[in-house]
Amino acid sequence: MAFADAHCHLGSRQFDQDRSEMIARMLAKDVRKAIIICCSEHDLGHGRKLRDMYPDFRLAISIHPQDLEEEHDEQRLIDLKAAVLASKADMIGETGLDYYSHPHTREYQQHFFRAQLEMAAELHLPVDIHSRRATRDTIDILKQYPVTGIIHSYSGSVETTREFVKMGYSISFGASVLFPGSRKPAMVIAAMPTDRLLIETDAPFQSPLMNHRHEPADIIAIYEAIARIRGISLAELERSVEDNFDRVFAR
């Protein structure tokens, strides 16, 4: 058995000083499965090396909706496809819509979201979805493409969860369950079908602690909180999440 981090940026510059120590810390905690999200050339260079070193790591590549430049983006799509093929990526992501950070570029974001979903469909790859203040549009667009995958860092309602699950998606929860008084995620997690629940850190981001760099090794605290919410043992949760992780990549 192993713990699985369904979304982490292990190629991030924030790990440049101590990447191998960070990996050693996660392996020591039995966090042996991970999806490495790469949204830049820098991150992909490191992510690819790690995926090649550790057979249970998966590689995801994309253009992040927050990184659209409005100049060379069409070329970046062409480059993305080449990188996905050259590095034998396991997934396209994270891709999606962020109306919180960039509310003025909705249509532009949608164009690149659609292009990446099309790419995933063509290459038969799962997708990792970033959706912030854009639930309705995310669902409407996803419905139009024959793909499935993961909804990352989920914070939606029980009703929205049902829609994503019906469409074949798994739902990944992060450190927000650790915030005091976080009753909404607890309700949603309690109502989740066992076979679609995933857990992530989004490391180095989304740490529950101020001024702390999040690491995959920290995921155990999130597992423990979710096991408590669901009233099951940590081992039981570990087993089912590991199965769910593997199922995302089963062809």
Ligand SMILES: [Zn+2]
């Ligand atoms: Zn992320």
